[in-house]
Amino acid sequence: MADAKRLICESTALLEGGKAMRFDLPDGHSSTPCFTVRFDGKVFAYVNRCPHRGTELDWEPGEVFDETGLYLICATHGAMFDPQSGLCISGPCQGDRLHALPIEEHDGAVTIMHCAQS
Numbered sequence: 001m002a003d004a005k006r007l008i009c010e011s012t013a014l015l016e017g018g019k020a021m022r023f024d025l026p027d028g029h030s031s032t033p034c035f036t037v038r039f040d041g042k043v044f045a046y047v048n049r050c051p052h053r054g055t056e057l058d059w060e061p062g063e064v065f066d067e068t069g070l071y072l073i074c075a076t077h078g079a080m081f082d083p084q085s086g087l088c089i090s091g092p093c094q095g096d097r098l099h100a101l102p103i104e105e106h107d108g109a110v111t112i113m114h115c116a117q118s
Contacts, residue, residue, distance in 0.1 A: 005111040008045075008103070014038035014110065017069025019062040021110070022048065025101075035064060036103055036110060037072070039083035043110050045103035046086055050074040052093035057081075072098070 009021045016038050024031035033056055036045040048056045052074065057064045059075030066073040072081040079091025086098035102113040
């Protein structure tokens with residue numbers, strides 16, 4: 001297996017506290033839903049799975065921020081997460097975390113490191 005970078009989106013596609021860019025990562029014979037967001041000028045990426053029930057966070061595709069644009073929120077039960085760390089700060093999974101992914105922003109592009117499947 002070899003590490004490779006994969007383009008997720010152009011930097012301009014991610015607005016501060018705005019809509020997330022959804023993407024899938026290959027996982028054997030299926031794929032894992034993920035998303036990336038911009039917060040405090042940086043990009044962050046997570047597996048799109050709440051640690052409480054395993055449901056995707058967004059209530060509409062890419063809608064993962066609360067109305068203030070300060071927290072990620074699970075549409076299923078309202079758990080709130082710090083967008084910089086993925087830590088659940090409120091809700092039934094308080095203290096748990098979203099699974100963070102290795103995201104980078106360079107030369108106007110957002111890329112992720114992933115392990116190529118053989």
